[in-house]
Amino acid sequence: MKIETKLTFNNMKKNIKRTIYTTISIALCAFLIISTLLVATSISTSFKENIASKYNDYHFVIRNIDLDSFNKIKDKEYISQIYLQENDEGQLYEIDNLPDSFQIVDGINIYIKYDNYRKTCAYTNNILETLNLTFIEAYENCELNTRLLNSYGLIDVSINTKDFVDNVPICQVRLNFTYILDIMLIVILLIFSILSVIILYNAFLITINERKKEYAVLNSIGATEGQILKITFLENFIIGIIGIIIGFLMSILDSFILLKMLNNIANSTIYNFKLILDIKYIILSFAIIIINIYISSLIPSVKASSTSVIQGIKNNKQIKYKKINSIFGKFLSIEGNLALKNLKRNKNKYRIITILLVICMTSYITITTYINYEKVAANLINEYDVDAELNISENSNKYYKTILENYVNTSGDKIEYFEYKVMGLYALVEPEDALIAVNCRYADVMYFPIQIIGLDDKSYNNYITDLNGNVGDYIIYNNVTERDLKEEEQEFIYKYSTAFKTNYDFNLKIVYYNLAFNNVNEEEEFLRYEIIDDENLKENFVLTDILPNGYKEIKNKERITIFTNMETFNNIEEKINAHPKRLYQHNIWMHYVNTSNSESGNFVKIKCGNIINFSDYMENIIQKQNVNIFVDYYSLENQEKIIYTNILELILKTIILTIIIIGIISSINIINASLCEREEEFKALSRLGATKGNINKIVIYENIYMFIKATIISIILSSPILYMIIRFMEKTIILYEILIPFANIGIFILLLFIISLVIAIYSTKFIKEE
Amino acid sequence: MKILKVENLSKIYGKGDAKVIALNDISFEVEEGEFIAIIGPSGSGKSTLLHTIAGLEKPTSGKVYFYDKNIYEMNKKALTILRRQKIGIIYQFYNLIPTLNVEENILLPVELDRKKVDKDKLENIIKFLNLENRKKHLPNELSGGQQQKVAIGRALMIDPTIILADEPTGNLDSKSSNEIIQLLQKANKEYKQTIIMITHNLEIAKLADRIIHIEDGKFI
Numbered sequence: 001m002k003i004e005t006k007l008t009f010n011n012m013k014k015n016i017k018r019t020i021y022t023t024i025s026i027a028l029c030a031f032l033i034i035s036t037l038l039v040a041t042s043i044s045t046s047f048k049e050n051i052a053s054k055y056n057d058y059h060f061v062i063r064n065i066d067l068d069s070f071n072k073i074k075d076k077e078y079i080s081q082i083y084l085q086e087n088d089e090g091q092l093y094e095i096d097n098l099p100d101s102f103q104i105v106d107g108i109n110i111y112i113k114y115d116n117y118r119k120t121c122a123y124t125n126n127i128l129e130t131l132n133l134t135f136i137e138a139y140e141n142c143e144l145n146t147r148l149l150n151s152y153g154l155i156d157v158s159i160n161t162k163d164f165v166d167n168v169p170i171c172q173v174r175l176n177f178t179y180i181l182d183i184m185l186i187v188i189l190l191i192f193s194i195l196s197v198i199i200l201y202n203a204f205l206i207t208i209n210e211r212k213k214e215y216a217v218l219n220s221i222g223a224t225e226g227q228i229l230k231i232t233f234l235e236n237f238i239i240g241i242i243g244i245i246i247g248f249l250m251s252i253l254d255s256f257i258l259l260k261m262l263n264n265i266a267n268s269t270i271y272n273f274k275l276i277l278d279i280k281y282i283i284l285s286f287a288i289i290i291i292n293i294y295i296s297s298l299i300p301s302v303k304a305s306s307t308s309v310i311q312g313i314k315n316n317k318q319i320k321y322k323k324i325n326s327i328f329g330k331f332l333s334i335e336g337n338l339a340l341k342n343l344k345r346n347k348n349k350y351r352i353i354t355i356l357l358v359i360c361m362t363s364y365i366t367i368t369t370y371i372n373y374e375k376v377a378a379n380l381i382n383e384y385d386v387d388a389e390l391n392i393s394e395n396s397n398k399y400y401k402t403i404l405e406n407y408v409n410t411s412g413d414k415i416e417y418f419e420y421k422v423m424g425l426y427a428l429v430e431p432e433d434a435l436i437a438v439n440c441r442y443a444d445v446m447y448f449p450i451q452i453i454g455l456d457d458k459s460y461n462n463y464i465t466d467l468n469g470n471v472g473d474y475i476i477y478n479n480v481t482e483r484d485l486k487e488e489e490q491e492f493i494y495k496y497s498t499a500f501k502t503n504y505d506f507n508l509k510i511v512y513y514n515l516a517f518n519n520v521n522e523e524e525e526f527l528r529y530e531i532i533d534d535e536n537l538k539e540n541f542v543l544t545d546i547l548p549n550g551y552k553e554i555k556n557k558e559r560i561t562i563f564t565n566m567e568t569f570n571n572i573e574e575k576i577n578a579h580p581k582r583l584y585q586h587n588i589w590m591h592y593v594n595t596s597n598s599e600s601g602n603f604v605k606i607k608c609g610n611i612i613n614f615s616d617y618m619e620n621i622i623q624k625q626n627v628n629i630f631v632d633y634y635s636l637e638n639q640e641k642i643i644y645t646n647i648l649e650l651i652l653k654t655i656i657l658t659i660i661i662i663g664i665i666s667s668i669n670i671i672n673a674s675l676c677e678r679e680e681e682f683k684a685l686s687r688l689g690a691t692k693g694n695i696n697k698i699v700i701y702e703n704i705y706m707f708i709k710a711t712i713i714s715i716i717l718s719s720p721i722l723y724m725i726i727r728f729m730e731k732t733i734i735l736y737e738i739l740i741p742f743a744n745i746g747i748f749i750l751l752l753f754i755i756s757l758v759i760a761i762y763s764t765k766f767i768k769e770e
Numbered sequence: 771m772k773i774l775k776v777e778n779l780s781k782i783y784g785k786g787d788a789k790v791i792a793l794n795d796i797s798f799e800v801e802e803g804e805f806i807a808i809i810g811p812s813g814s815g816k817s818t819l820l821h822t823i824a825g826l827e828k829p830t831s832g833k834v835y836f837y838d839k840n841i842y843e844m845n846k847k848a849l850t851i852l853r854r855q856k857i858g859i860i861y862q863f864y865n866l867i868p869t870l871n872v873e874e875n876i877l878l879p880v881e882l883d884r885k886k887v888d889k890d891k892l893e894n895i896i897k898f899l900n901l902e903n904r905k906k907h908l909p910n911e912l913s914g915g916q917q918q919k920v921a922i923g924r925a926l927m928i929d930p931t932i933i934l935a936d937e938p939t940g941n942l943d944s945k946s947s948n949e950i951i952q953l954l955q956k957a958n959k960e961y962k963q964t965i966i967m968i969t970h971n972l973e974i975a976k977l978a979d980r981i982i983h984i985e986d987g988k989f990i
């Protein structure tokens with residue numbers, strides 16, 4: 001065995017604890033990088049596979065294509081797969097796997113999958129150009145798999161006309177998030193790499209410093225720089241290989257556990273993540289960590305090879321005298337002063353610990369704040385307090401209950417639902433004697449949108465009871481929002497004043513308003529109104545700012561809403577239907593203009609336990625059974641956002657935990673090495689009468705100084721990052737308070753302080769025993 | 771035959787008020803087979819002179835010739851190889867490699883030079899040093915005197931042109947010191963080994979062929 005190899009193995013065995021610390025450091029750094037890549041790629045690949053199986057694995061459809069056109073595009077190099085369908089109801093077959101009965105003739109449908117979904121628009125445009133389709137032809141016969149592409153990060157991809165003018169179709173995407181995730185992954189890996197290099201550089205440097213004398217002796221008896229470099233690189237290489245293998249195994253285990261936990265959080269078929277060991281990403285992560293090890297070992301190795309023989313043999317430390325003027329010195333004991341001087345005159349040694357503490361604290365402060373904001377945003381964005389709403393026709397009115405009951409029976413989920421009806425109206429207003437002053441003009445005619453909602457009996461009774469009203473009362477919900485647009489723009493100006501009275505005795509009159517009368521004087525104004533019925537509709541009105549349960553979205557509607565019980569609603573509806581020109585009026589002067597309000601209809605509000613399962617079930621029913629029900633899944637996006645936030649929280653907290661563990665291991669290594677180097681110093685102090693307690697105090701003071709310094713630097717570094725987070729989140733939600741989790745951060749910093757103190761005191765004990 | 775020539779050697783540390791003249795225009799020559807003792811009080815420049823001769827510390831001015839070749843005109847690698855092949859160094863504090871045993875420490879320069887190990891020579895040196903029973907021991911399992919013997923063995927193994935010994939007995943008791951000095955004398959007499967030894971002990975210095983006194987960086 002060559003002497004360099006022998007020396008390497010001997011060194012590793014001799015200082016086994018240092019070797020273990022360094023190996024663990026490498027393993028943790030490797031774990032951090034490999035895990036990140038494994039988890040990220042597993043989540044991405046699993047998600048895409050699940051989405052593809054749910055929404056079909058194609059990107060572009062051309063229906064009713066002729067054979068000639070099909071032949072023009074079928075061999076395009078960017079098409080990875082084509083599925084053929086004889087007609088709209090037929091089954092899809094892979095082009096290479098067609099049954100014998102399948103005839104490729106004019107009029108078939110083709111489903112195209114591209115080799116790179118990121119270039120969907122470019123490829124689609126190429127196809128459209130090849131086929132020379134007009135916009136109308138493209139609009140009628142072509143379709144993008146938007147659900148799939150949205151999930152991949154291509155938001156709002158569609159076929160429009162070029163410049164919205166001519167007849168040439170063009171595929172465009174509004175937002176392309178596909179590269180953002182890649183960039184985020186690269187940034188994260190870069191940060192982890194820098195962290196790894198800092199930590200490993202320090203670990204290698206400690207080892208080199210401990211062996212400085214040995215390298216000097218070797219140099220003095222004839223070992224060249226190259227030979228010494230060989231010894232150091234060989235040791236780093238061996239430890240590196242062992243560390244990488246351990247880190248890799250830890251990564252697989254951790255990735256498996258993490259993905260399982262993510263699946264439990266998500267609890268859905270779309271988010272069924274599985275661990276995917278893609279060899280190219282494994283090789284990539286190995287390459288990254290090997291480069292990190294090489295970079296971090298380079299300078300220490302060069303330092304080892306160029307050690308000054310004389311200084312190395314004499315073990316002279318290059319401590320430069322630095323006059324220390326500190327205000328604190330006057331208030332500190334001798335231990336505190338020694339600690340301060342040691343820190344100031346040996347800055348390089350303690351810099352790494354400070355850096356590690358700063359990284360831990362800054363990461364924790366910024367990440368927990370971001371997660372906090374995301375969690376609040378996920379809840380706030382939801383403007384609905386129900387999970388879904390069905391818009392039912394007369395036909396579907398009969399069987400929607402059966403559908404919902406079947407869902408409960410098959411899924412085990414709990415459901416609560418209630419019907420309501422909406423009548424959208426426009427009304428005229430004269431503000432002079434109105435409690436709710438509404439000022440709205442359009443072509444000199446003052447009117448604004450209102451809606452009347454008929455509640456089911458249970459909802460109405462609960463509501464009217466809460467408002468201390470009487471059964472049968474009309475309930476006017478008054479939005480207290482104020483919206484004031486410029487007068488120059490001939491836009492509507494809405495002003496809603498705060499309602500300050502309840503149980504006001506309104507009159508409701510149905511009138512007919514004739515829009516054909518224009519520019520009439522005040523007297524003639526009344527000619528416009530033909531009172532149809534005001535007798536049966538004389539009821540009490542309740543003005544309120546409170547909404548009934550399940551109607552939270554009304555708050556954001558820019559119209560006054562009147563709630564009634566179903567009997568009154570039906571009454572009003574009957575009167576309108578009986579005489580289409582009948583209008584409503586009461587003494588806030590609401591006049592019916594027309595009923596062209598798309599929000600009219602019959603609806604069912606639904607609260608369920610699992611909106612993702614519910615949406616899957618309903619979509620399945622609607623597609624397969626061809627029922628005439630339209631469903632809005634209000635909380636689906638919110639639920640996905642909550643799942644996303646929880647997943648993000650788990651991943652980020654795992655990262656923080658790993659960084660903290662790396663920090664602790666490295667700190668133990670550094671402090672141990674530092675105390676070993678200062679053994680003579682402590683012996684000298686002991687001979688002069690310093691007790692163990694005195695020496696412990698010095699070490700404790702050093703840790704306190706470093707910790708305070710690190711905390712101040714962390715706060716300074718975190719501040720601009722927190723500012724950016726708050727500004728970023730303000731684009732999504734409006735908040736009137738700062739959501740930085742000060743209590744959590746305080747507890748974390750305190751815990752970190754205690755851990756660092758324990759490490760320091762434990763290390764002192766360790767040295768003493770040596 | 772002159773094997774070493776030192777010409778106008780000076781070494782100055784620091785600047786201004788902190789300036790220290792460790793060596794002040796020293797010149798001397800060494801013949802093959804000579805045993806020279808350089809004696810002087812602490813801080814007189816003895817160790818600095820030895821380090822400069824060994825090529826471990828570059829002088830501020832002056833030249834050092836090994837067989838008429840100025841060693842400070844060589845590059846770093848060549849100087850290191852010269853040390854490996856031609857100069858044996860013995861330190862006050864032995865400076866053995868702690869992870870290598872007696873045999874391995876003695877063979878270290880030979881292995882660094884990638885030369886084939888002469889096992890007979892190794893055995894002879896071990897016998898010469900009276901370390902037959904300690905061949906496989908690590909340095910921390912040896913006494914101070916034994917460790918210094920290993921250092922001597924390491925120096926002798928390469929058949930050096932010159933051995934430079936920096937206070938070889940400085941860290942030893944009198945019995946061990948005598949043993950070491952006897953070994954050095956024996957090496958000088960039997961192997962015609964040229965030796966320059968630094969010491970502050972006049973009694974030990976008297977055992978050499980020539981004594982040079984140094985004080986404040988100058989030969990007296």
